Amino acid sequence: MTISPVLTFSQQSMYDIVNNLSSLAARFIFRPIEESSYFYFTQMIKRDVPLKDQDQGKVAESAEVLSQLGKIVTSIGLVIVVFGQSYSHTFLYLYGGKKLVEASLPVQLMRYHSFAIVLLAVNGVTEGYVFATMDNQQIDKYNYIMVIFSIMFLVISYVLTCTIGPVGFILANCFNMAARIIHSIIFIKQRYKSTGHNPLQGYFPGQKFITVLLISGIIAKLSEMVFYEKSILLHISTGAVLFSITIFVWCLENLNSLRLGYDKYKRRVSLKMD
DSSP: OOOOTTSOHHHHHHHHHHHHHHHHHIIIIIHHHHHHHHHHHHHHSOTTSOGGGSOHHHHHHHHHHHHHHHHHHHHHHHHHHHHHHHHHHHHHHHHHOHHHHHSSHHHHHHHHHHHHHHHHHHHHHHHHHHHHHOOHHHHHHHHHHHHHHHHHHHHHHHHHHHHHTHHHHHHHHHHHHHHHHHHHHHHHHHHHTTTTOOTTTTOSOOHHHHHHHHHHHHHHHHHHHHTTTTOHHHHHHHHHHHHHHHHHHHHHHTHHHHHHHHHHHHHHHHHHHO
């Protein structure tokens, strides 16, 4: 349970409900990706050896995997952000009924939480690579940096929560995740500086996917305004169609990523059979 001296018990309980629901995406989607990527990078990259002195085939492959994983989790996170703006009210209504959504706070919290989820997703992959490839000296240094980040988070969360209420706690968490992502980006850039690879270059999704996602977000918002009060089922159906179109466009735009993942899956299955 969240305990904060600047929030009422009602606000704390609402925050806990939304936080627990929002964490389902992290628990069932992003955490398995983070754990698998961490294990993969520990097998591919040696901690105490510069990348230029390691097996260049493994270095190139790990850079490609890091890039593709980053694009995948960023894409998933952006889908959650866009559809979260139009379906937070629907989701909370189906979960807790009319009483839960009578107050605007739970819906507002869930909408803001969607932004925290995309940062959490990106941080999971980048930090997974960092933890998998840091040497002991770098890990010790990172622990000190984490102490600084934690202090900053406490200060920012207190100030923002006093200023704008429970939403401030989510925004403080976003600032904390963003700081950790920036640290990981700096580490990855320095790590690959002498190799000619730039795994961060392909992190952002393609233009077609972004365009379709934005159009879907606009239509979904219009659906919430027009259809939600009349028929929640129609609003959900509209979202399902838009979601399917968005995923289809992403798959068309990322056939190489899908092939790479399928090839690695086949390789893993063949190794298990041998």
